[in-house]
Amino acid sequence: MKIRVGMGYDVHRLVPDRELWLGGVKIEHTLGLLGHSDADVLIHAICDALLGAAALRDIGYHFPDTAAQYKGIDSKILLKETTALLHQHGWTIGNIDATICAERPKINPHIPDMISCLAPLMDIEPGDVSIKATTTERLGFTGREEGISAYAVALIEKA
Numbered sequence: 780m781k782i783r784v785g786m787g788y789d790v791h792r793l794v795p796d797r798e799l800w801l802g803g804v805k806i807e808h809t810l811g812l813l814g815h816s817d818a819d820v821l822i823h824a825i826c827d828a829l830l831g832a833a834a835l836r837d838i839g840y841h842f843p844d845t846a847a848q849y850k851g852i853d854s855k856i857l858l859k860e861t862t863a864l865l866h867q868h869g870w871t872i873g874n875i876d877a878t879i880c881a882e883r884p885k886i887n888p889h890i891p892d893m894i895s896c897l898a899p900l901m902d903i904e905p906g907d908v909s910i911k912a913t914t915t916e917r918l919g920f921t922g923r924e925e926g927i928s929a930y931a932v933a934l935i936e937k938a
Contacts, residue, residue: 781937782873785832789823790920790928801879801886801927802893802910803855803900808884812927815844819854820929821879821893821910826854826861828877828933829901833870858900865935866902873934874907881927886912 797811802821812818826838835841841864842849842857849857865872875897879886890910898905915921921928 783832783834783870783935783937785828785830785933785935787824787827787829787831787838787931787933788928789820789827789838790926791818791820792926793924799884800854801889801929803858803896804889804892806884806886806889810924816842816849816852816857817854820927821877821931822854822858822897824929824931825875825877825897825901825933826857828875828931829861829865829872829935832933832935833865833868835864835868855896855900858897862901869937870935871937872901872903872907873936874903874909875901875931875933876909876911877929877931878911878913879927879929880913880915880921882914882917882922882924 791812793810794813799806799808799811800817800819894905894908
């Protein structure tokens with residue numbers, strides 16, 4: 780068996796008049812994330828971790844923000860397509876470990892719903908998805924509530 784590890788990172792600006800989607804879950808908040816798609820930083824970081832582990836470049840290569848078909852797209856579709864691409868190359872997903880960095884809103888109450896949403900999209904068990912939340916203690920752009928970032932690590936396996 781061959782295993783690989785990949786790391787992903789994403790950040791989007793918080794703006795008014797946008798919905799806030801994290802981990803495939805809509806979260807009520809006064810601000811949402813700005814992006815070409817729904818700007819789900821957690822899913823984007825996971826996609827990059829998976830693609831990187833498989834040496835398949837990055838999310839922008841496969842789903843460019845210059846392509847009209849991805850305008851406003853639900854990032855769950857991107858994760859499902861990323862998973863299918865890995866399967867086409869003979870990889871399965873072992874596990875995901877991710878961290879969301881945000882001052883507000885509180886993320887912890889939404890983590891079980893995120894895990895329930897994301898695991899089936901990647902054809903893995905909920906116990907194979909770890910999502911954590913942290914603040915930056917009011918430091919940097921996250922601390923000033925200008926944006927939200929996410930980090931993800933993925934383990935993939937090839938038989």
